[in-house]
Amino acid sequence: MNNIPTLPNTPAVTGRSIIAGRPVSGAEGTHRSVQPVDGSALGPEFGFVGAAEVDRAARAALECFDAYRAVDDERRAAFLDAVADELEAMRPQLVERATAETGLPVGRIKGEVGRTGGQFRLFAREVRLGAFHGLRHDSALPERQPAPRSDIRQRRIPLGPVAVFGASNFPLAFSTAGGDTASALAAGCPVVVKGHSAHAGTAELAGQAIARAAARTGMPEGVFSVLFGSGSLVGQQLASHPAIAAIGFTGSQAAGTALMATAAARPRPIPVYAEMSSINPVLVTRDAIRADAAGEAAGFVGSLTLGSGQFCTNPGLVFVEATDEADAYLAEIREAVASSTGQTMLTASIRSAFDSGVERLHGAGATTHAEGEAGAGPNAPAPRTLLTHAATFAERPEMHEEVFGAAALVVVYRDEEELSRALSALGGQLTATLRMTEGERDLAFARRLLPQLERLAGRIIVNEWPTGVEVIDSMVHGGPFPATSDSRTTSVGTLAVERFLRPVAYQNLPESLLPAVFADPSLPRREDGALVVA
Amino acid sequence: MNNIPTLPNTPAVTGRSIIAGRPVSGAEGTHRSVQPVDGSALGPEFGFVGAAEVDRAARAALECFDAYRAVDDERRAAFLDAVADELEAMRPQLVERATAETGLPVGRIKGEVGRTGGQFRLFAREVRLGAFHGLRHDSALPERQPAPRSDIRQRRIPLGPVAVFGASNFPLAFSTAGGDTASALAAGCPVVVKGHSAHAGTAELAGQAIARAAARTGMPEGVFSVLFGSGSLVGQQLASHPAIAAIGFTGSQAAGTALMATAAARPRPIPVYAEMSSINPVLVTRDAIRADAAGEAAGFVGSLTLGSGQFCTNPGLVFVEATDEADAYLAEIREAVASSTGQTMLTASIRSAFDSGVERLHGAGATTHAEGEAGAGPNAPAPRTLLTHAATFAERPEMHEEVFGAAALVVVYRDEEELSRALSALGGQLTATLRMTEGERDLAFARRLLPQLERLAGRIIVNEWPTGVEVIDSMVHGGPFPATSDSRTTSVGTLAVERFLRPVAYQNLPESLLPAVFADPSLPRREDGALVVA
Known part of the structure; x- marks a missing residue:
């Protein structure tokens, strides 16, 4: 009954970007994926988006940021679980498209679908655990001399919209619905993905899974977008867009250091988490x-x-x-x-x-x-x-x-x-x-x-081999430069959620103003110097 | 019985830098502190150091890095407590010199000495608590299908030597023996301080306190140096020195962003924690x-x-x-x-x-x-x-x-x-x-x-005023750019120790090779997904 385009009812590659839950046909040139096994082109044609669409996606992410970060933990976890459900439901389509676009064997891609859904479930568990809030509390000391101390609390809040640049070598687990996206969404950050042109169809399908899960669980629409466009134009525009607060990237050292330079040269620099280069x-x-x-x-x-x-x-x-x-x-x-x-x-x-x-x-x-x-x-x-x-x-x-x-x-x-x-x-x-x-x-x-x-x-x-990365609490998929741009973290495993958070202190707030997480006794916290686990 | 110069037996301003526990007279020009109250110069003359001494201090820090980070928690905490003892023992000298160099009132400086010692004691407590290790463990699953999982553990290790640039407005609490130095030493990082020229005498005294505490508690000599020299030369050389792994800075936005640019332009970029500018x-x-x-x-x-x-x-x-x-x-x-x-x-x-x-x-x-x-x-x-x-x-x-x-x-x-x-x-x-x-x-x-x-x-x-910063677990003295260069952390309070750490995973290591912290059941950890506090 209306003319706003909607996502297809069943997973299908349509050649369109997704901005804030809606498919968008770009008009800045076209692109087709190529099958590396024989160099033949794959349909359908993708319409590349331009500056206006990048701006629209980034703004939509920022506009919904406060709404999305206010979603309570259980609902946010349900959203992440729903993404896993959607990905697993489109396994046949993902396997067919991803094997064609990457030349990787069916068994490998099947495993990667499982791992990618599993990552979302792991971050759902991480959100429910609640340690990511980083709660700390020091009680008021009204009698302290020479001056009293007031009640001070700390929690971590999300940084803001995150731009994600997926990898060529993992069309699922390190791409549109990969670990960067999952950990950013878990942290409470809206995500704008630059879809990888080498596996654009896989990226569109994964994007549909996230957008569908967001709609189904009542998340604000701007929480997720995936854009297809010229790598350098869309990439640089996203990295320098004022609405973007952090970058997740997996790829070459040249492209990663270019993003680092762009991020550092912004009027307000932002963190870049680039996983780039390692010979192990x-x-x-x-x-x-x-x-x-x-x-x-x-x-x-x-x-x-x-x-x-x-x-x-x-x-x-x-x-x-x-x-x-x-x-x-x-x-x-x-x-x-x-x-x-x-x-x-x-x-x-x-x-x-x-x-x-x-x-x-x-x-x-x-x-x-x-x-x-x-x-x-x-x-x-x-x-x-x-x-x-x-x-x-x-x-x-x-x-x-x-x-x-x-x-x-x-x-x-x-x-x-x-x-x-x-x-x-x-x-x-x-x-x-x-x-x-x-x-x-x-x-x-x-x-x-x-x-x-x-x-x-x-x-x-x-006495094992490096090619095997478990998606667990203790994993570190990171390391000193140039393995990554930031050795203080990991791009795989639950610790990755911390990349997209920053601490805020609340001093002397009346209880009625304090964020609700402080009133939840089940959340792990540091209470007057002591670690407390319910 | 030998000719190597040693620190004075009682706290005294001598006009010398301290490199790896030894006083060093620089020959690259001279400097005297000025009393802002009347513009008069204060003795003694400081001999500025040059590139050779900067290089020596940075190398000494790197050379002792593995030895210092191997010091167990209790000994490292004892070192931090000893710094507090030494600072408190030289309170009269610190108060006299710092009031002369800054024009700040005696009461304020007395309070700042207490706060500065208190910071070291707080970080000693933080080291003893052991949460900073960030221990995580996922047990082996030898029966898992399709492939077994091996034992994987994670801890955080220090980044490496840290260069600290102190503030003009807190000659003690944000300077040579300030929060950056205390948190870096707590993390296991050797520290090289560029002493602030406006209060060089105070900086030398505080440096003596740290060096004396390091000697008294058996720390490796390179764990601490404080250098007096031209701000731009020594500062830029330290920030670009290959041995330096991170920077802590408090000062102007111009100087802070210059350090950020230098750090980003290094062949291997390093993190900068600059607290710069805020109108609150x-x-x-x-x-x-x-x-x-x-x-x-x-x-x-x-x-x-x-x-x-x-x-x-x-x-x-x-x-x-x-x-x-x-x-x-x-x-x-x-x-x-x-x-x-x-x-x-x-x-x-x-x-x-x-x-x-x-x-x-x-x-x-x-x-x-x-x-x-x-x-x-x-x-x-x-x-x-x-x-x-x-x-x-x-x-x-x-x-x-x-x-x-x-x-x-x-x-x-x-x-x-x-x-x-x-x-x-x-x-x-x-x-x-x-x-x-x-x-x-x-x-x-x-x-x-x-x-x-x-x-x-x-x-x-x-309903309080911003000019009052508690040194506690829940404090955040940080914020988005340009308040700081990195909103993900704080320069005051125990969370500051995390600035100087990075995670490392240990996969399938025989018990005899695992770092000793993993065998200490008293340390807080995440064990197969559950938070465990002894």
């Missing part, structure tokens, strides 16, 4: 190799080639002590790599960056160590390992940069001093992995090395 | 005036002129509804200001900035409302109030900047919409204050306004 060093001890050289090699090459090496935590660097065992290990790796086959990468440009990255390592003096077979289609390069010495590695910054894909550099070191110098040359990392025995030699080595690994990375792993 | 709006309701116009005026003018108006939370802005009551209130203010006398400001340049700030307000169209008497000496300008209308205020950015000192702008507004527009024009603030009754009109007004005040400021105060 693995250290394999002599005794671990002695115990099982073939197993160590198979585990490493499996982690290296998983998903065509397109994980933020892909092990791109292996340190091996120069011993006889190392030769056996290198031979096992060579065999495993040689018998591996390339899988289709996400996009043609990611594939070509892979080639340039391998070139860069060669240019810096690394030699070819092993090479597998290229896969079918234009974008499935052969997995490979390259070799260098720690002394060379320490001096060649080109060797410290990520090669996104299934290529790793094996670094042979003579002694611990050389190893330590090589590790010191590295920038911050998401992970650092030790492959070791529990023999005395290895334990002593690990104890000496741990402080350096803590300074280097956000997550330290023993 | 006060809203006085019609009914509050009706209840006690004279009391409201006296309270406001008392807060405005306290300490010559040199508080970060000085009320520089008063909003009054255009009513008959407002006229009575303005008349009372006029009377109170007229009978006030200027007190000596901290430095000649701060006094001259005060004059320019008042000029700026006049230039933007504010009219003189009231003026007191100038005090004795060259640096004690007359307190004053200026007057403007909300519509003018909203459109003149010059009126939104701080005038540091005893000058306030009274803004008369016609209706709430005009008030809201004026508040929206303001940048972020440390505080926002409501002076109100508990009548229905005022409560309804306050309820409508609170969301906007929360977005505006870090602390909301009812």
Whole structure:
């Protein structure tokens, strides 16, 4: 009965952005997703939005900010649960579209749908737990000398609308309905997503899930928008829009540092949480190799080639002590790599960056160590390992940069001093992995090395592989620059909600003015110096 | 028996920097503190240090970082308590020197010594509480399908060496031994202070207290240094030094944003916690005036002129509804200001900035409302109030900047919409204050306004005045830009320790490798999703 366009009744890719709950056809050029497996285009055509729509989405987010942050915890949690329900209900559509747009296998995408819904449920649980409010209370001391103290309370409130830029390599779990969006919504921040053009259809479907859940649970419409448009134009406009209060980003170091610069240059700078670049060093001890050289090699090459090496935590660097065992290990790796086959990468440009990255390592003096077979289609390069010495590695910054894909550099070191110098040359990392025995030699080595690994990375792993990120309370998917723009947090796990909050103190407020959370005795808090859990 | 210089046996100003526990005479020019009360110079002469000494202090901090962060909680807390002991033991010397260097009254400085020691004791308590470790644990699930989950733990570790730039207006509580230093040391970060030249002697004494406490409690020497040198040279070198991992700053917006730019432009950017600029709006309701116009005026003018108006939370802005009551209130203010006398400001340049700030307000169209008497000496300008209308205020950015000192702008507004527009024009603030009754009109007004005040400021105060900052768990001395560079935290109160920490996850580590804190059952933690307090 009215002419305002509405979301389709069943999940469907329509080529439209979603602004404050309504589909919007952009008129600033068109775009089609491309199937990386054969380079063919996918329908329908997306109409790119321009500056007016970006402005509209950002304003709608700001306009509903006070209303959304006033939604009580249970209703906000119900909204997050509803997003999970909607995502799971459209699993067939998501799997079909995401596999076509990314070339990733069906099993992987099925798992990612589950993880993405699971993230929303985890943040719903986090909202219900209530620790994110950060409640603190110091009682009035009317008799204190020389001056009385009044009642002071503290809680955390959301920062404001958050702009989210999703990743190419996780079309669901790190994209439109990914961890940044889930944690920002959990914190009480409206979200405006710049939909990733490489998987625009998946992004539209995920956006429909969130918008539908928001409508169904009575959230204000401006709480969520997803925009399709030129990456640099929409991205820069969002990052500099006065309504935007924080940025979540997963992608390349170049794009991440560009957002950091834009955010820092604003009249009022805002925080940027960019997860960017990591080569995830693995250290394999002599005794671990002695115990099982073939197993160590198979585990490493499996982690290296998983998903065509397109994980933020892909092990791109292996340190091996120069011993006889190392030769056996290198031979096992060579065999495993040689018998591996390339899988289709996400996009043609990611594939070509892979080639340039391998070139860069060669240019810096690394030699070819092993090479597998290229896969079918234009974008499935052969997995490979390259070799260098720690002394060379320490001096060649080109060797410290990520090669996104299934290529790793094996670094042979003579002694611990050389190893330590090589590790010191590295920038911050998401992970650092030790492959070791529990023999005395290895334990002593690990104890000496741990402080350096803590300074280097956000997550330290023993005898597992880095490509596997649990979505739990204790996860850290973060680390010092350039792994991320901000080492003080994580983009995976419940701690991520804290990125979008800031403390506010309330001094001497009459009870009738105090925010309701202070009156809820079930919420964890700090009460006159003591931690209180109901 | 050796020639390495040592600290004097009793607290004494010697004109030397302290690097890693040793006094150092700089040779890059000399400096003397000036008594603002009469412009006379104070002995002894300080020898400014240069690039070599800055580098030495920063390296010493980094070299001892792993050793210092490995110190267990009880020993670290004992160190912080020892700093408080040392500060309190040199109270006579601190009071004499700080009053001479700042022109602040003896009573105020005595109180500040107590507060400064108290801050160290509070952070000692915070270290012993152990919540700062941020412990989280998710147990292994060996039977989980489709894949088992391993044991994962999280704790927070310190960021690394912190550079601290103290404030002019708090020679103790926000300076060498101030809250930034105390919270960074509590977090496990070594500290390098750029001593404030305006109160170099006070800074040297406070530095001796910390260095002596560090020696007495067996801390590594590099844990603390204080450097005297050219502000721009030493400051920029420290902020860009690769060993420095974070910055704490209290001062002007110009200097703060310069540090932010330097930190963002580093090859590896670091966090900056700059507390910069706030004019601390006060809203006085019609009914509050009706209840006690004279009391409201006296309270406001008392807060405005306290300490010559040199508080970060000085009320520089008063909003009054255009009513008959407002006229009575303005008349009372006029009377109170007229009978006030200027007190000596901290430095000649701060006094001259005060004059320019008042000029700026006049230039933007504010009219003189009231003026007191100038005090004795060259640096004690007359307190004053200026007057403007909300519509003018909203459109003149010059009126939104701080005038540091005893000058306030009274803004008369016609209706709430005009008030809201004026508040929206303001940048972020440390505080926002409501002076109100508990009548229905005022409560309804306050309820409508609170969301906007929360977005505006870090602390909301009812029926008290902003110039009074408790050092407690629930305090927020922070707020959106430009009040600070980072609204996500506070520079006063125990929450400040979190500024200098970052999370690290430990996946599948054998028990013998896990950091000892994980084995301490007395520490608060999150255990498989549940909050646990011993």
